[in-house]
Amino acid sequence: MNLKTTIAGVTLQNPVMTASGTFGSGMEYSEFVDLNRLGAVVTKGVANVPWQGNPTPRVAEVYGGMLNAIGLQNPGIDVLMERDIPFLRQYNTKIIVNVCGKTVEDYIEVVEKLGDEPAVALLEINVSCPNVKEGAIAFGQKADALYNITSELKKHARQPLIMKLSPNVTDITEMAKAAEAAGADALSLINTLTGMKIDVHKRKFAIANKTGGMSGPAIKPIAVRMVYQTAQAVKLPIIGMGGIANAEDAIEFILAGASAVSIGAMNFVNPYSTIEIVKGIEDYMKKYKVENFSDLIGAVEG
Amino acid sequence: MKQKQTATVRSQRQLAAQIFDMWIETELAGEAAPGQFICLYPKDKSTLLPRPISICEINEERTALRIVYRITGKGTTEFSVYKQGDTVSVLGNLGNGFPVAKGKEKRVFLIGGGIGIPPMLQLAKELQAQKQIVLGYRSNELFLHNDLERYGQVYVATEDGSAGTKGNVMDAIRENGLDADVIFACGPMPMLRAIKRYAEEKKIPAYISLEEHMACGVGACLGCVVKTKEVDHHSNVHNARICTDGPVFEAGEVEI
Structure with missing residues (x-):
């Protein structure tokens, strides 16, 4: 049985990775999970300089999910490269760094620094975080802005680029086509859906930022639909995510057209989620006598 | 682990x-x-x-x-x-617990406010010190005071005055003329702010336990941060993670 999958020329030992922002740089969850068993670790979004992030409360629970507005707090690219990449290099897993910025120049600076680090296999470009006032989603909600940043970063990047798309758009396939036309190597979707929660007893917003990105099992049907539509619209490999809680959920995304999947909020619910899902995909392949994982990609019928 | x-x-x-x-x-x-x-x-x-x-x-x-x-x-x-x-x-x-050794053989305050009272019990059991336990409640529906009396002198404050000192834990400290070399505390933010000010005035260390909405509990999601006076070693910004760097901080380290 072969669990390998390929994203933009990079072969992963299995299709299960971590969603940016839910797994730190792997260190915290390495107490629970053998990182050697993951297809890839995707690190928390990193900018050219440290970012303080938003005020608290930053997280709130909603029915079947959660809202977050961390605001991309990060220690800056230098700390990531000096501390976190060497930590991850010890493991037999692919390293994918999520990159954020306020301006195109910020992104370029990070992308160029990472170009000197051969241990980083892929870059995921965050053009979809809904919780910051500048940058991020500002580049991901208009097709021309997404085209421009993608083509600009392609000029500076040594590693293949995964553009992480926002679901907070009228038609995600327009964004996917723009990224593809600009030379993106892969897509990941979906980032969180912008939401809001109000505490009616205190008459206050549950999150200091007022709005937050919704994730968790409640958003999964939306994410599956968007992965399917995007897979129909472009040829790029897709990393599917959004509320994946178990192997069946992961396989839904794969049948819809994803070449790999990311586990996000469910790491908080069950820190062993990622490796349990790897095992569950193996069990599914055994049960249905699927020899190659790649045969499942986009294999939904009808 | x-x-x-x-x-x-x-x-x-x-x-x-x-x-x-x-x-x-x-x-x-x-x-x-x-x-x-x-x-x-x-x-x-x-x-x-x-x-x-x-x-x-x-x-x-x-x-x-x-x-x-x-x-x-x-x-x-x-x-x-x-x-x-x-x-x-x-x-x-x-998280990291209270630094029990910092209170050894000293005069200590163990201050708990409301649902911040529970962690004081195991601390009181393990702390070898002259323990003055100050507990704040809304009303005379007291809890855990009997358990805590086994390990030190207990002083009670209630907001409505129905038991002990009328007011908050700081009022109880003043009314009873209490003094300490070290403070350990857990409770609502206004109480912790008052303790931080009191400790600064008295020039004594105060170890305060904070709470915040959390998602992961293990330091990955950065949901539960508190502002820090200095740049935090892990975050590289003025934020520490309450779940892993805390929940107990020396009051002078944090901006609350």
């Missing part, structure tokens, strides 16, 4: 309005320390996130943990109906 395990409920009873007292049998008790916390996971799948709850007491055999918690929503409502023999998923032990 942190682990997620299934624990078995040994007993549960109600102590006061909305306040419940549950003992759970878990291996986590073996290495638990005062001021650490555990996360309990509701079974209701609509409630996604774990509930962080402080460790109130560890039994002598170190086979069980006691938690005393307040009902604040769906998750804690679910926990409150658990009966002996029921199981619950628990993640622990989380």
